[in-house]
Amino acid sequence: MQTYDLETHALRDLNAALxxxxxxxxxxxxxxxNPKGAHAIAVGLDAPIEVTVLGPTGYxxxxxxxxxxxxxxxxxxxxxxxxxxxxxxxxxxxxSQYAGATAHGGLLVIKGxxxxxxxxxxxxxDIVVHGNIGHMSAFMAQKGNLVVLGDAGDALGDSIxxxxxxxxxxxxxxxxxxxxxxMRPEHIELLADLLERAGADAKPEEFRRYxxxxxxxxxxxxxxxxx
Amino acid sequence: MCGIVGLFLKTDTLQPQLGDxxxxxxxxxxxxxxxxxxxxxxSDSAGYKLTVQSDAADDVFPALDEWLAVNVPGTTMxxxxxxxxISGPADLGLTLPxxxxxxxxxxxxxxxxxxxxxxxxxxxxxxxxxRFNLRDMAGTHGIGHTRMATESAVTTDGAHPFSTGDDQCLxxxxxxxxxxxxxxxxxxxxxxxxxxxxxxxAAAYLTWKMREGANLGEALEMGLKxxxxxxxxxxxxxxxxxxLRDPIACKPAVLxxxxxxxxxxxxxxxxxxLPGIDTARVWEPEPATVYFWER
Numbered sequence: 261m262q263t264y265d266l267e268t269h270a271l272r273d274l275n276a277a278l279x280x281x282x283x284x285x286x287x288x289x290x291x292x293x294n295p296k297g298a299h300a301i302a303v304g305l306d307a308p309i310e311v312t313v314l315g316p317t318g319y320x321x322x323x324x325x326x327x328x329x330x331x332x333x334x335x336x337x338x339x340x341x342x343x344x345x346x347x348x349x350x351x352x353x354x355x356s357q358y359a360g361a362t363a364h365g366g367l368l369v370i371k372g373x374x375x376x377x378x379x380x381x382x383x384x385x386d387i388v389v390h391g392n393i394g395h396m397s398a399f400m401a402q403k404g405n406l407v408v409l410g411d412a413g414d415a416l417g418d419s420i421x422x423x424x425x426x427x428x429x430x431x432x433x434x435x436x437x438x439x440x441x442x443m444r445p446e447h448i449e450l451l452a453d454l455l456e457r458a459g460a461d462a463k464p465e466e467f468r469r470y471x472x473x474x475x476x477x478x479x480x481x482x483x484x485x486x487x
Numbered sequence: 488m489c490g491i492v493g494l495f496l497k498t499d500t501l502q503p504q505l506g507d508x509x510x511x512x513x514x515x516x517x518x519x520x521x522x523x524x525x526x527x528x529x530s531d532s533a534g535y536k537l538t539v540q541s542d543a544a545d546d547v548f549p550a551l552d553e554w555l556a557v558n559v560p561g562t563t564m565x566x567x568x569x570x571x572x573i574s575g576p577a578d579l580g581l582t583l584p585x586x587x588x589x590x591x592x593x594x595x596x597x598x599x600x601x602x603x604x605x606x607x608x609x610x611x612x613x614x615x616x617x618r619f620n621l622r623d624m625a626g627t628h629g630i631g632h633t634r635m636a637t638e639s640a641v642t643t644d645g646a647h648p649f650s651t652g653d654d655q656c657l658x659x660x661x662x663x664x665x666x667x668x669x670x671x672x673x674x675x676x677x678x679x680x681x682x683x684x685x686x687x688x689a690a691a692y693l694t695w696k697m698r699e700g701a702n703l704g705e706a707l708e709m710g711l712k713x714x715x716x717x718x719x720x721x722x723x724x725x726x727x728x729x730x731l732r733d734p735i736a737c738k739p740a741v742l743x744x745x746x747x748x749x750x751x752x753x754x755x756x757x758x759x760x761l762p763g764i765d766t767a768r769v770w771e772p773e774p775a776t777v778y779f780w781e782r
Contacts, residue, residue, distance in 0.1 A: 298756060
């Protein structure tokens, strides 16, 4: 295992080392100690490696991730796994605002709570939050799945396109054009797989599904005067 | 963007280290606000303290010292860089500010009160902390700010904290959109706002509400209705410490609490040097929710 202490080594060198790993690298296990809330830890990775961060991080941890697995043994600041393309990011603590924003793929697991704007403009990522999420989550979400074991805050899924939202607890309010939808067998199957991959102890049948009413993003001639 | 730090001690153990702990917190927030920095430090005192500032301190403060000896006997003056703290009996605040305004019109009054001293200047937080010997300060609670200006000029007057009432201060990360209307409304209530800064209007608003009888927590609740814009506020009173975020909550905030303290940081990394932070309860304050502690 490669170990890296951010108390004694520069963050820039860590990211350069991680970003320099090839597809065939033998150095697949990395451990980062003393993150102390630093920003942009393990960003822009593009190799099948596993990075464990031993403590809380700041902004944009594991941003733009491809292929790699990043495991944070603490809480993360705003923008964790922002624009992730693939791979897995697991946060043992809480996540601040806009977790998984604009992410195209991969799996983001938050074992605590996520605050506002979780999954904003998500484009294909799977996000599983074991706790609650804050207001304006999945705002303008386009594709992917957001699974919440706890409660959702105000204006869930405002102006949503085609992402699927699954919430086990309460939803404080739904945003514009977001409605509750029927849970069909294929959704139960999808959710069971996501919950298992996220290590979440919950039954798919306990969730409700929300998605787009598709009234907002199609131009309707009767509304022409409103533009 | 701005940086905020705050430390409210619930017990006596860390009081001698308040300034030292706050210095590190403030300097860590330099990335969020490198153009000015300031801090309010609260410590118990029997009398009244007036903190003043002069751009020509080397010329003005010796004259001020002499003037005080003649005109306001019983006062002492502590000189720290561009600031001086004048200490005296509890009724000092009733007459001294007006007398100083006549005798030394260029002098800025930063704060008054029994417990609070406010120091703020343009410059890197590290340099500002050093010029006021922040590390040596003891106290019960403190609030600091690192500024990246958006709403008004980079000047001493534009730096935070803003104090608009005895022992009251406010720091702000964000921008208010209705501060001009509110400034006119406050003027009709005889609440003066001396700068063009939006944050000072928020401070004056809370001062007005507390003057009308609200406690800090109640004043903050009212602020949710009357203050429009983006904000994370941290406010202090003689014995209180409050935090408020607007309903959108774009501006970051982290709170930490142990048996010994409540700490605020715009980012978690501002808190990493605090004793016991690894086992503290750390959370992100909810939007539109008043957090308020008193000792």
